[in-house]
Amino acid sequence: MRLVWTVGLVSAGLSSKVLANQWNMPVGVTDVSREIHSLHMIIFWICVAIGVVVFGALFYSLFRYRRSRGARASNFHEHTTLEIVWTVVPLLILVAMAIPATATLKKMYDTSEADLDVMITGQQWRWRYSYLGEEVAFTSNLATPRSQVEGKSAKSENYLLEVDEPLVLPVGQKVRLLMTSDDVIHSWWVPDLAVKQDAVPGFVNENWVRINEPGIYRGQCAELCGKDHAFMPVVVKAVEPPEFESWLAQRKEAAAQAALGVDREWALEELMTRGEQVYATICASCHMPDGQGSPPAFPALAGNQTMLDDADYHIETVINGVSGSAMPAFRSTLNAVELAAVITYERNAWGNDTGEAIQPARIAELIDSP
């Protein structure tokens, strides 16, 4: 009786858990993700069925033929027909599995005309999205504050799955996703979209998605890419096409506004405030919030004499990166104002106090392509 109670309680507990948390692959919001999910379930149930038969036979033998129950061993050890049967039957089952799998795979490799092309670039440890032909590009960084990771503040609902700028995509349109990387191999994955594709440095991969329902879909980098592999989430915001168009227009407007700010003279305080924000989202994960870095991979910035003595060297390193190291080129990731602000911040924070304000105009000269 107690056993019945325990089993009952445990299963009740489990089933409520089943409802509360996700236990299975998401069905997702694209035709492909639905198909993959049903394929997954078909294969799963076939495995369960085979398992019931195999384990049934096994446990039957274990209980039935125990010596303690007086079982005497018989002497058969070969049966050609039987052996052929259990080679052929699994083969047939495999063929039955391979047919839907092949069909789904062919759909996933569809290269028909897309409505929108987005280039996704992985970078230690953020994603950069550019809408091809639209002049809109931005980086998407983890938005969860460090204090939550360190347990100094309560964890939010979307802990580690929130970004400052999500990738916005229109629903119902075919979006072609091109993937590459600036440094190591990353993998862009959103379970609800059933898109997982490696971003390989120097090479370009493609995948595509047509989202059926508006919503916010979260995923993560799936390929070990170094220290902060766990901290480069992917967030996709799917919106209706008109909303997408107006968002796109807004982004272009904002970029134009930012360009205007380049030519004016910026005050030190202004640059410091802006620079602090940029530093916190972009630089702090390696060079640490206090500028101490973690040598030898990530040098300290606080009290870094080479950097403080030579502003040009400092600017050049931030703009162009250091080849063969984890220091990327921020030339195309940040705009002139952000670059000037963060360099100014680094030259004045944590007791560096050079008092220098690096003007955006000076940076613009160095990054502007013809």
Add this chain to the structure above:
Amino acid sequence: MDRQFLEGRRRGVRRTVARTLVALVLMGCFAIALVPLYDVFCEVTGLNGKTASRAQALSAQSADQTRLVTMQFITRSSSGLPWALTTETRQLRLHPGQSAEVSFTFHNLGNRPYVARAVPSVSPSEASVHLRKLACFCFENQRLAAGERFEAPLVFQLTRDLPEDVKTVTLVYTLYEQQVSLSRHSAMQRPGGET
């Protein structure tokens, strides 16, 4: 114990060891050979979107007027290299079999000379064997003095046997700095036309 028996065993062991060592050496050679084999395999099948590394002749064929393919160009540069690679033509539509020319501009924004190379990659990878390049700056290293600017053309063709379902071909160039001694390469010829 039987001496002959032991001697027979000893000989057998020697023979087995010799054969195993031969197999080992062969596998070692095979492992090394896998690298060029992979390159050949990629070139033939277009695996991984690699394109030919030498200039190819345009195949003389008339344009397939029945379909249009979108050709996209994306330029990127890697860390450590203060260069900009740009093109006016981000995208163009052409018929398979038709040849086209696109101009790219290299600009060294740094204050010293650099040597770099643009590494191409094509997506979808099935298309890469159908992309024939008559002239490309990607076959050779480029050397630019501080502040120098240089324009180079890409002359290419998508062959008519490009698979029907390929509608868009993206060609990505990533600029990588080349660690070569500058003096040796300073005399290097500018690529651009036929090589």
Add this chain to the structure above:
Amino acid sequence: MASHLPTGSSASQQQSGAAEMTSDTHHSGPTGLMRWLLTTNHKEIGTLYLLFSLAMFFIGGLFAMVVRAELFQPGLQLVQPEFFNQMTTMHGLIMVFGAVMPAFVGLANWMVPLQIGAPDMALPRLNNFSFWLLPVAFTMLLATLVMPGGAPNFGWTFYAPLSTTYAPPSTTFFIFSLHLAGISSILGAINIIATILNLRAPGMRMMDMPLFVWTWLITAFLLIAVMPVLAGVITMMLLDIHFGTSFFNAAGGGDPVLFQHLFWFFGHPEVYIMILPAFGIVSVIIPTFARKRLFGYASMVYATASIAILSFLVWAHHMFVVGLPLTAELFFMYSTMLISVPTGVKVFNWITTLFRGSLTFEPPMLFALAFVVLFTIGGFSGLMLAISPADFQYHDTYFVVAHFHYVLVPGAVFAIMAAVYYWLPKWTGHYPHLRLSQWHFWLSVVGVNLTFFPMHFAGLAGMPRRIPDYSLQFADFNMITSIGGFLFGLSQLLFVLVVVLCVRGGRKAPAQAWEGAEDLEWTVPSPAPLHTFETPPDFTPYRH
């Protein structure tokens, strides 16, 4: 042979019967440490391998405990991500190259000569050398933990360019230690092949050999075939890091994906290197305790060989999302699915061996049965992973982690434990303590499932592998997994206790320690004297 019978074996002796033999037989070689350093005896070298593997199992296990402790709850509590990555990497490397592989080589050293009636391995001095390479290799690998920049942190699969351009300076030592471990494996494989092909008792044909010998022969061929590829790929890494080549660097015309092709061309056969001897062990233990001949001996041999051959044709199923063309995806999906056929044949054969047998459940049998059940579960998830479209969702998640731990822990590791329990009476002359062994078994089974089963759910729900911190929806699974992991880790201390007690004493075992055991090793006394089968035994093929 009679002269080597133990003369009143004293139970307190460390190496029991074997140790005292040296002193009163014809060799009176060096004693103490030098004796172990210079030994060319297959049993002593086997013991060294097994002890080394046990030590590595605990070191690798300790790293796993660090990983599980950090993952106990969301947030970073104990270690920083850099160190976490070093722990996962070292755990994988140590367990694969330091624990599982040497354990199988140790078992082969001990048991292959005994099972085929050979006096020793074919190349005894080489045998000594291949063992002593291992402590050197792994001392070096472990030393990277205290080097500036830390130990390797790029996962046991060390994908370029994370392991080349972006790797810590200690990577050079990692490459060197892997080279040494690889040479050790190759030399061990040559020795095993030479022994099996040439030193069988007169009258023993290939198809009379116990399956443990057969599976090891095939495994040794796999090692010869793929270890040079591993050596090649790590040499290319070394050249990329220090000599400016660009095998895997796109900047110089190389290709990071080439690394993965080369690595998995080695890596997939490597996976079977870790499981084929386990198949052999289980195929030897199940008939013993079912008191019935192994069903389908010949098909077992053919199945093993086909698995080995197929293992060269499936490597890219580890790379389904790397951007392969459709035809490649299809080819590798079909070939991978095909592997389940010979594997299925093995499982069916084991079950049919049990059918109408006369079963008893001594500790080796318990572990062998748990192997059959849990390995099959790992096989099912393997089949699911083979379905390429679905793998786009499974790839690099905890579902994969669950899968390969199911085939490696209750798979390979349980088989090794089954083998140890099975042959301990032969090695020490005593039966292992029954109660403690049963406790060890049940705690291990519960621990293993508690650890690895919830990983399936975490993976399906979207948790990527190799992350030190995760979002809140995975918290419950991870807590259960961590608790299971600690339980499994702690219960392995019981295993050590059982082994130590068994070496020191216990119920005396006769030459044929298990009623249903019929292979040649059970014709020599327990404990096996240092020298056995100096005159080849009379072998009459009656079993197969």
